[in-house]
Amino acid sequence: MNQMSDRKIFEVPLYAYARSPDQDADTPVRHKAVVIGAGPIGLGAAIDLAQQGVEVVVLDDNDKVSFGSRAVCYAKRPLEILDRLGCGREMAEKGVKWNIGKVFFDERQVYDFNLLPEEGHEFPAFINLQQYYFEEYLVRRVREMQETGAPIEIRGLNKVLRVADKGDHVDLLVDTPDGEYPLQAEWLIACDGAASPTRSMMGLDFVGRVFEDNFLIADVVMEADFPTERWFWFDPPFNRGQSALLHKQPDGVWRIDLQLGWDIDKEEEKKPENVIPRLKAMLGEDVKFELEWVSIYTFQCRRMEKFRQGRVIFAGDAAHQVSPFGARGANSGLQDTDNLCWKLKLVMDGTAPETLLDSYDVERVHGADENIMNSTRSTDFITPKSEMSRILRDAVLDLSERYEFARPLVNSGRLSVPCTYDGSPLNTADALQGGPARSRPGSPCADAPLGEGYLLGQLGGRFTLLTIGAEAPDSLTCEGLEIDRLAVEATPEIHERYLGEAESAVYLIRPDQHVAARWPSFDAGAVEAALKRAIGKE
Amino acid sequence: MSDLNLTPNIPGADDFYAELLAAHEGLTKAESDALNARLVLVLANHIGDRGVLSAALTAAMLKEEEPA
Structure with missing residues (x-):
């Protein structure tokens, strides 16, 4: 089968634009909750709220799922959250599970490891799954809920132009193919990604550290005999002085990450005539493959000072951005909405005071800081920023080949695990003596x-x-x-x-x-x- | 004499490594080399055991034979 000639799932509109009665209303219609962004985090938030009976509208400036594979590693905790949202099992079944990782340095394999996840958990330590599948399962879940009358709606090609917090609600102005219309939300959840237009419209800071590096991501479709393992190279012959990663996704798609360095011409590097020779050098001349998607990314580690801004609440990459090492983007975003949605429901019902939402800020800022710290450390190991940092890194790799002690120091990304909210104002002091x-x-x-x-x-x-x-x-x-x-x-x-x-x-x-x-x-x-x-x- | 421990023995290995890099931050290469040299001597004194120190030297040289 020639997979490249088929229309990919990310090329088909999954939530096509349809005119809403709100666009013809005499006065702006007010919704209990509006979510901006139909990515993994926005859809996760909307499903969570709707499952609790909260009426919710998702606005997205696009009408399709994620273009290209993008986020591909989903950890156990998000899968557990998704199971509660009604779609974790399908994802775990579709996803590729792996336990073996191999680490290469220069021309040789220095060691391999088995994650040996703890027994007795329903979900695996993590799976690899293309973001477009991930979003498709979420959209499917939304449709399923709609059939049973759940108050949830996705509006494609609805681009938010203006946001104004009015104290007891938020005013929005939305652009569509039929023109603009006003809308109101009791609560607004911004899940519109690292470049969050909502954040910009509100003039909020997003400060942190820029990493001067570029990575080429290539998704290739190949019939290869590579085992289902994660292979990571430090300074390999096919990408001198840089790193490389090979990871398997469902449907014979392989994710390849090649570090390119800082001074490059992005448009040139993205051209197939430049990408293909690089991949051949890595995979071998004889391996047949087709390019499904190529992208070049740079990254930053940063977060907003506060995730809650009155009636506007930020979640996912809109609130915090990390380097991709350790798969802490989408994974931490789902933990944001998991933390937020029950609190929002209690506040809406008047069961809890509005200040409960400030604990979302405290707890998820704590989570974001932990993720930023871990992903920054991985980045510093993968791309040493000084000569001594590189010498120490290479020493660790050389020692790791012979001595077990050095292996825990090798850092090509630390598995995303949920954080413990130590010191949260919602905790009651531990009274279980001898408890784990x-x-x-x-x-x-x-x-x-x-x-x-x-x-x-x-x-x-x-x-x-x-x-x-x-x-x-x-x-x-x-x-x-x-x-x-x-x-x-x-x-x-x-x-x-x-x-x-x-x-x-x-x-x-x-x-x-x-x-x-x-x-x-x-x-x-x-x-x-x-x-x-x-x-x-x- | 105890044997040289070559199995993982540092709790919070990532924290330690981050602290090590932080100690070098902002130093010139010469200053960093000097810091490493002082660190080796401080750690060697703490270990104290001559046999262990010899085994550590052999291990760090990545010689063909495994250190005794």
């Missing part, structure tokens, strides 16, 4: 096998009281919220991940499956106080 550190207040819950399924699937997306060997009421109503209890057996995994040295435990779990508080036994007063704190009432 990995499940301390602020931590994301670790999955574990449970009956026929898994723990996280049963926690769902609401406040839950998780009890292990402890008595508690089956449900309780507190601060206007209904909290169900999930009583589980102390299986070996639950024991290791939730009990540690403790005999019994009661966990208060937030809707985003982070731990709010934990105790050795149930105490109604303590749970009530912790819940109040977790919804920003203290």
Whole structure:
């Protein structure tokens, strides 16, 4: 099959422009929530809100999914979030799973590693999947929800021209093929990417560090016998002084990243007659391949000072940008909306004060800083910025070939893992003596096998009281919220991940499956106080 | 005499490496070389064990034979 002659999924409009009744209204129509951007983060936010019954409209200046593969690595935590949103399983099934990585330096392989992910999790450590598939699954999920009457809508070719926070709502001006129309949102979520027009319209800063480097990304379709592994080269003969990465995606598509350096002519480098010889040097003269997509990117590590700006809330790359090493872009963006949407719902319902949204800022700025730190370190290792930095880097690589001790120092990207919200104002002090550190207040819950399924699937997306060997009421109503209890057996995994040295435990779990508080036994007063704190009432 | 440890032994390896790079930041190559030399001597003194130091020298030379 000649895949290049088929029309690619990213060339077909998936949410074509259709005139909305809002465009003919006499006065601007106000929606509960408007999301700008139908990328992975915007769609994730909209699905999350609509699943909670919040009416939401997504505006996108395009009408198609992402052009080219773009973000290709999705980690376990985002897959768990997507499972709650109703599309994690399909993605995990379609995606390529891998555990073996190989590291090359100069002409030789210095070592290989097996990720050996911890057993007893429903989802793999991560998968490779083209962003266009990722978005297509999300759009499909939106359509499925629409069929059951969920209040969610995507408007293609709707470009936002103006945004004004009016205190109790946000005024928008939207351009379409039929001209402009005004629109209002009680809350606006800007997920419009690293170049966020919303951020610019509001005149907000986006400061950080620019990396003086260019990377060529090429997606090639090839029938090759390369195993399903991640190969990373430092200073290979086919790309002297630079790095290279080979990664497999579904459908025989391979992602190739070649570092090019700073002083290059981007337009020249992108031409197939320049790209193809580079790829042949890397893959071998005999390997048959076709170019699916080529792009050159530079990157920055930066973030907004505050992600919440009154009634406008920024998420994903619009709020923070990282280098691609470690796959922390889309992965952290989904954790943003996972953190935000339950809070927004409680605020809309009047169950929680508006100030609860400030904890989104605190917690996700913490997450962004952790991601920026990790991806900056990877970048400094991959592209040393001084002679001594390169000498040390090369010393680590030379030693890594012979000695195991040097391998943890090799940094070609650190796996994206969710951050623990240590110090969050929503946490209640740890009261479970001997409890495992990995499940301390602020931590994301670790999955574990449970009956026929898994723990996280049963926690769902609401406040839950998780009890292990402890008595508690089956449900309780507190601060206007209904909290169900999930009583589980102390299986070996639950024991290791939730009990540690403790005999019994009661966990208060937030809707985003982070731990709010934990105790050795149930105490109604303590749970009530912790819940109040977790919804920003203290 | 204890053996030279060549298995991972630094908790928070990325933090350490970042601190090492930070120590070199803004230095000229000559200053960086001098910093490394001082660092080697400080660490050697801390190790103290002559056998371990000899084994470490051999390991760092990346000789064909594995260090004893």
